[in-house]
Structures are given as C-alpha cells and as structure tokens.
Amino acid sequence: MLFEHLGVGPRVDPTAQVAATAVISGDVVIGPDCQVLHGAVITSEGGPITLGRSVIVMENALIRATSVNPVHIGDHTLVGPMASISGAAIGDEVFLATGTRVFNGARIDERCEVRINAVVHLRTHLPAGSVVPIGWVAVGDPVEVLPATQDQRIWELQQELDFPGYVFGLDRDTPDLMVQLTERYGRSLARHAEDRPVDR
Template identity: 55%
Template sequence: MISYEDRSPSIDPDAWVAADATVCGDVVIGAGSRIMHGARVVAEAGGAIRIGRNCIVLENAVIRATGRHDCAIGDYCLVGPNSHVVGAQIGDEVFIATGAAVFHGAQVGRGAEVRINGTVHLRTLLEPGATVPIGWIAVGNPAHILSPEQHEAIWSLQKPLDFPGSVYGVDRNHPDAMKTITTRLSNALRVHQTENS
C-alpha cells in the first residue's frame, strides 16, 4: 500500500490484497474483491480507481488511472493475468481475459467479454453483452470489432480518436511529441523517487 500525493488506498476489510501486489494512491477496493500476486493497481497524478464488490484481479494484471482518466471497475468482474486496464470505465459482470487491454476513456458495458489478447481501444464504447474475440480489436463509438489483419480499417477509426492528444495533451504532429510526452511523464513520476524499495 503506497500513498500518492497524500492520497491513500481504502481497502474494505472483507477484501484481500496479496503481499506482493501494489495498490497506490486514490484507490477504493470493495468487499469480497481479491487482488492477486504481482498485480498493480496504481492511481497517479490525481486520478482515482474504484473497484467494486467481488472482483478478482489476477496475477500480474495492471489497473491504472491518470490525472486525465479515472478508472472504475464494477461489481463481479474478473481481470485476467497479464491484462491491462487504464483509465477505463468497466461495467458489472465483465470478463477481461489473459493479456487483454482496455485503454483510456473506453467504456465496457455490463456483461461484456474481452477475450484473450483482445483490445478495447481509446475512447471506445463496447455495448453491454458484447464480445471481443481472441486477439481482435474493438475501436470507435459505437465499437467496430475487427480482426488484427484489418489494420487499415482499424487505423481509420483509431486515428481520429487521437491517442497522444487524448492521453497526453500533445499534438501527434508536433516535431518533439515523444520528447514532450516522456519529459512530462518523467516529471510527474518523480514523486516515486522517495518511495522505499
């Protein structure tokens, strides 16, 4: 358990967090939820994470929030091993399988499934009960669910969602975009230099 800028986690007494998991910042974890070994639940830079009741966050999953994108996971959700959820809103009873990724500003409706290595992209709205098949990509609002071989179709939907602008506030076409992004992140993450290892 790590505080971040005077914000500390709040864990229900009926929840459990493995000793080798990380829970950092403004994080609330509901009753009956389990954060398993090696999982990382990290709210940075003013962001907040809310995890509901009876959620299971399996080994080495990462759940993150940023100052621009809070993250919420409803009740009765399963977040699989090695999956990644950042700045998204996840409804109740959602299954996020091993290796899946759900990005900033995405909304995943109740009872949806994101299967192994599936992706729900930035600012995408995945309807309740929808399924992203193994390795496929959901992109857009409403979501188009496409196979990975359809890169041009995916990019035509993804490009206007503006990942660098939406996530980092930096114009994709700026000549020093990566320098600006990484310098800002380095400065924001400097707060961790004071943590004990």
Template identity: 50%
Template structure:
C-alpha cells in the same frame, strides 16, 4: 504492498484482500470481497481507481487511472493475468482476459468479454454483452470489432479517437522525446 501517494491512502474494505507481492497505491477504493493477486498493480496515482464488490484482479495485471481518466471497475469483474486497464470503465459482470488491454476513456458495458489479447482502444464504447474475440480490436463509438489483419480499417477510426491527447494530453505530432520527458517528470517519486 499498500502505499500512500500524494497524501492519499487506499481505502480497502475489511473483506477485500491484497496479496503480499501486489501493489495498491494512491487514490484506490477496493469494495467488499475484492481480491488483488500476486504481482498485480492497482495505481490511483493519477486519479481515482474504484473496484466493485467481488471483483478479482489476477496475477501481474495493471489497473490504473490516467490524468483526467478515472478507472472504474464494476462488481463481479475478472481482470485476467497480464491484462491492462488504464483510465477506463468496466461494467459489472465483465471479463477482461489474459493479456487484454483497455485504454483510457474506454467504456465497457455490463457483461462484456474481452478475450485473450483483445484490445479496446481509447475513447471506445462497447455496448453491454459485447464480445471482443481473441486478439481482435474494438475501436470507435459505437465500437467496431475487427480482426487485427484489418489494420487500415482500424486506423481510419482510431486516428479520430485522439490517442495522444487522451493518453498523454498532447497533440498528434508532438515529438516522442517531449512526451517521454513529460511522462518521466510526472512519474518521479517526488512529483506526487
């Protein structure tokens, strides 16, 4: 399904394809040979999303911009099933495996691999060719790549990366109810 949002229509190269059960909405540009498979969502409702030549977004993946964070995916990138790329830049030739998450403000260099369930935290920068192992976490600038059982180390870096400010535009400590109320208002169908 191809949807306008806020008066902006997706721009889709004639050689790109979008599966019937996929959603492409808003300020989205799909380059030559791009494939958006069943159940995937590509949302440019909060800013631009650009997907480069011959890139593939597999089943049930989510690729979206965030307020203040465009999403840019280079050429020949695979975004695996159930992966999540939000307001991030993914360099050409990279692989974002099944269930991986790349958060707003993150920059993934060319030829990187984020393996199954891997996480690239907000405002993290991965150098070209970096590999994030299965279920590991990349955090910081430059990135430390750590196993999930080293939570205290991850948190020492992550807390300085300003997740609440980057993702929600609020200060740490803002009540969850207020954040969700603001997000609910932002995502109302008549808000765009």
C-alpha cells in the same frame, strides 16, 4: 504493499484479500470480497480507482488511473492475468481475459467479454453483452470490432481518436513528439519519489 501517493492512501475493505506481492498505490478503493493476486499493480496517477464487490484482479494485471480518466470496475468483474486497464470504466459482470488491453476513456458496459489478448481502444464504448474475440480490436463509438489483420481500418479509426492528444495533450505532428511525451510523462511519474508505504 500499499503506498500513499499524492497524500492519499488506499482504502481496502476488511473482507478483501490483497496478496503480499501486489502493489496498491494512491487513491484506490477496494470493495468487499475482492481478490487482488500476486504481482498485480493498481496505481492511481492523480485520479481515483474504485473496485466494486467481488472483483478479481489476477496475477500481474495492471490497473492505472490518470487525472483525466479515473477507473471504475463494477461488481463481479474478473481482470485476467497480465491484463491492462488504463483510465477506463468497466461495468458489472465483465470478463477481461488474459492479456487484454483497455485504454483511456474506454467504457465497457455490463456482461461484456473481452477475450484473450483482445484490445478495447481509446475512447471506445462496448455496449452491454458485447464480445471482442481472441486477439481482435474494438475501436470507436459506435464501436467496430475488427480482426488485427484489418490494421489499415483500425489505424483510420485510431487517428480520429487522437491517442497522443487525448492521453498526453500533444499533437501527433509535433516534430519531437517522443521527446516531449517522455519528458512530460516522466515529470508526472517522478511524483512517486514522495510515496510512502502504509499499513493495512
């Protein structure tokens, strides 16, 4: 289904195919020859989302933009089943395998591979042709690609990237961090109460 959100509805190229059970919400442009499969959710939370030519978004994938971090997905890119992209720029001919996670402010250049259940963390830059192995984590700029077993090093790098500050505008040391975070984020998400379905 297609929904208008914050007064803007999706624009879908007539050659693109969107499954009946996919949800496309807000300021979303889906380019020529794209395929959006069953259960996929592409939702603009105040920032635009653009899919180039021949992008494939597979079953149950999630693509979300924010007012600070739009999403752009380049031509001939595949977003695998249950993958998640939040506020990131993805280049042409990128392969994001099943279960990958790409976080706000990340940039993935052309012809990269992010393999099954791998993570590209907040504000991380993957140069062209990079590979993140199955289950590994790419973090930082310049990037370090690390196995999940190196959780202490990943945490050191993550702290510098400041997830709660960058994404939610909150200091990690706030005593009631989760209270403030959920209340602030909840108010933002409540704007969907005004969404309305639109015809394609």
